[in-house]
Amino acid sequence: MSRPLILGVETSCDETGVAVVRGHEILATVLSSQIDAHARFGGVVPEVAARAHVEAIRPMVHLALRQAGVHSDQLDAVAATRGPGLIGALMVGYSFAKAMAWTLDTPFVGVDHMEGHLFAPRLEHEAFAPPAVVLLASGGHSQIVHVKSWGEYEVLGSTIDDAAGEAFDKIARFMGLGFPGGPAIDKAAEGGDADVVKFPRALRDRPYDFSFSGLKTSVVTYLEKAKAAGSVPPLPDVAAAVQEAIVDVLVDKTFNAVEATGVDRVAGGGGVLANRRLRVRLEEEANRRGIALYLPSPALCTDNGAMIAAAGEFRLERGDVTPWSVDVSSSLRLSDL
Amino acid sequence: MKILAVDTATSASSVALGEGGQLVAMSVRVDRRGHGGFLVPAIDFAFESAGWKPREIDVIVVDVGPGLFTGIRAGISTAQAIAASVGAPLVTVSSLTALAVRAATGRRRIWPVVDIRRGQYATRPFQPVPGGVAPDGPAEIVTADGLHNLVESDAEDTLLVGDTAGFPPTVMRGLHRAKTGRPRYPSADVLLEIGEFKAERDHFVRPEDVRPLYMREPDAQINWSDFREEGIWPGAAG
Ligand SMILES: [Zn+2]
Numbered sequence: 158m159s160r161p162l163i164l165g166v167e168t169s170c171d172e173t174g175v176a177v178v179r180g181h182e183i184l185a186t187v188l189s190s191q192i193d194a195h196a197r198f199g200g201v202v203p204e205v206a207a208r209a210h211v212e213a214i215r216p217m218v219h220l221a222l223r224q225a226g227v228h229s230d231q232l233d234a235v236a237a238t239r240g241p242g243l244i245g246a247l248m249v250g251y252s253f254a255k256a257m258a259w260t261l262d263t264p265f266v267g268v269d270h271m272e273g274h275l276f277a278p279r280l281e282h283e284a285f286a287p288p289a290v291v292l293l294a295s296g297g298h299s300q301i302v303h304v305k306s307w308g309e310y311e312v313l314g315s316t317i318d319d320a321a322g323e324a325f326d327k328i329a330r331f332m333g334l335g336f337p338g339g340p341a342i343d344k345a346a347e348g349g350d351a352d353v354v355k356f357p358r359a360l361r362d363r364p365y366d367f368s369f370s371g372l373k374t375s376v377v378t379y380l381e382k383a384k385a386a387g388s389v390p391p392l393p394d395v396a397a398a399v400q401e402a403i404v405d406v407l408v409d410k411t412f413n414a415v416e417a418t419g420v421d422r423v424a425g426g427g428g429v430l431a432n433r434r435l436r437v438r439l440e441e442e443a444n445r446r447g448i449a450l451y452l453p454s455p456a457l458c459t460d461n462g463a464m465i466a467a468a469g470e471f472r473l474e475r476g477d478v479t480p481w482s483v484d485v486s487s488s489l490r491l492s493d494l
Numbered sequence: 495m496k497i498l499a500v501d502t503a504t505s506a507s508s509v510a511l512g513e514g515g516q517l518v519a520m521s522v523r524v525d526r527r528g529h530g531g532f533l534v535p536a537i538d539f540a541f542e543s544a545g546w547k548p549r550e551i552d553v554i555v556v557d558v559g560p561g562l563f564t565g566i567r568a569g570i571s572t573a574q575a576i577a578a579s580v581g582a583p584l585v586t587v588s589s590l591t592a593l594a595v596r597a598a599t600g601r602r603r604i605w606p607v608v609d610i611r612r613g614q615y616a617t618r619p620f621q622p623v624p625g626g627v628a629p630d631g632p633a634e635i636v637t638a639d640g641l642h643n644l645v646e647s648d649a650e651d652t653l654l655v656g657d658t659a660g661f662p663p664t665v666m667r668g669l670h671r672a673k674t675g676r677p678r679y680p681s682a683d684v685l686l687e688i689g690e691f692k693a694e695r696d697h698f699v700r701p702e703d704v705r706p707l708y709m710r711e712p713d714a715q716i717n718w719s720d721f722r723e724e725g726i727w728p729g730a731a732g
């Protein structure tokens with residue numbers, strides 16, 4: 158029996174992502190990114206995002222189907238992100254996908270965005286399966302999740318202030334590096350010496366939780382003092398030091414969770430997992446401990462339609478078809494699934 | 495001609511099916527939020543009642559605003575998806591036109607008003623003409639005071655319809671030639687009438703041109719204090 162052909166739609170934040178997926182095979186995945194629209198604000202503006210989604214959603218769905226060589230009548234199900242995320246943004250993709258499923262008389266699955274990220278590693282790594290610890294880090298979320306089995310999740314830790322991607326954005330903005338901050342700092346840190354300055358690692362007493370707002374303050378204080386003293390280190394060194402501080406915390410806490418749960422598989426998801434230094438450090442740490450690491454390729458780390466289709470397939474097989482009356486929700490929580 | 499009409503531009507959501515000038519099925523709900531939870535169940539119910547299949551639809555008409563941004567986008571996304579899936583053409587109607595058409599019962603000039611939040615109203619004057627209304631001035635965004643001044647400067651007897659119930663008392667004060675009336679909301683049955691009229695004249699809109707009528711820039715605050723005039727390392731960006 159071949160696996161179901163699923164259209165996945167993701168519009169929870171600033172990417173209009175649509176994909177056509179069958180099992181592990183991504184027949185097409187397309188993305189309309191809004192980075193330029195938000196860059197002048199230095200962050201994602203909800204109303205700007207929603208406006209861009211409503212322009213992009215129809216052409217993106219059309220493009221994904223065309224690239225996949227699939228007619229909408231052939232779809233076995235339509236899946237769309239139901240939450241968490243920006244309500245105005247979620248509403249566009251969710252409404253479009255739901256109406257499409259209704260018209261095609263095919264099942265509709267409203268997917269939890271975070272569960273989508275949990276399923277992303279499976280698209281490229283057939284071996285990836287629970288139990289596992291998954292680090293989810295992006296501009297909107299930072300969590301460590303214990304995936305006990307598919308559908309059974311315990312959020313062990315999360316950020317108590319800024320998300321990791323948000324920390325990158327804010328610090329990059331202060332450093333004059335542009336938006337989005339993660340890739341900007343990644344690039345600026347090339348060849349830099351992270352040991353030039355050591356920024357603080359917060360919340361050492363809470364094994365799985367993150368805090369990044371203190372880091373931003375210390376970077377600002379440090380640079381203003383250094384500038385006043387006329388001794389600002391080269392940009393690559395400071396960028397590397399900032400990156401190391403964020404990466405250190407993410408890696409430490411992830412492996413704290415690995416130790417506590419006793420799992421032998423680690424995975425990751427979210428835009429921050431595209432950071433090259435973070436990928437290297439996770440790999441080193443996993444190798445050192447003889448643990449299997451499953452990182453999606455960068456394009457599947459950031460928000461995308463394929464991961465929504467993948468989680469949608471799981472929900473579909475469980476019979477979790479979403480009734481037409483269910484609306485988007487900005488505050489879904491993995492632990493409640 | 496079988497028509498589906500979708501209106502989620504204000505607090506009142508409605509969908510309707512019509513054919514040959516007759517209303518075949520309709521569903522309405524008044525709720526500031528929850529447009530997304532209303533739409534497909536209501537459409538499903540309407541088709542069920544009418545005994546129609548989605549593929550039988552010849553035209554889809556949608557209210558593109560002005561109004562509640564999230565509601566308008568839910569309506570447009572829904573209409574777009576159904577249109578794309580069955581290959582039906584789209585017709586768009588402004589919420590102000592829908593209000594004016596339903597209000598046109600006398601000789602008074604009509605000022606339909608839609609509350610678009612943040613103390614702002616969208617409005618546009620319409621003149622009753624045989625068989626309907628004709629716009630008689632530009633669509634505008636005004637404050638409550640601005641609306642008062644607009645109507646005050648109108649030399650004719652006027653009728654204000656739409657979101658008038660929530661007016662601050664200052665809006666109608668001293669306007670002796672103006673009165674408020676119904677309807678309170680645009681609705682899908684009116685869209686059917688306008689949609690049929692437009693479809694008969696081939697006034698279709700290409701899907702890529704079906705856009706919300708926001709009439710206001712996005713609320714985006716640039717916190718300039720977060721940006722350095724020059725970076726710590728000039729020229730570091732990009
Ligand atoms: Zn995400």
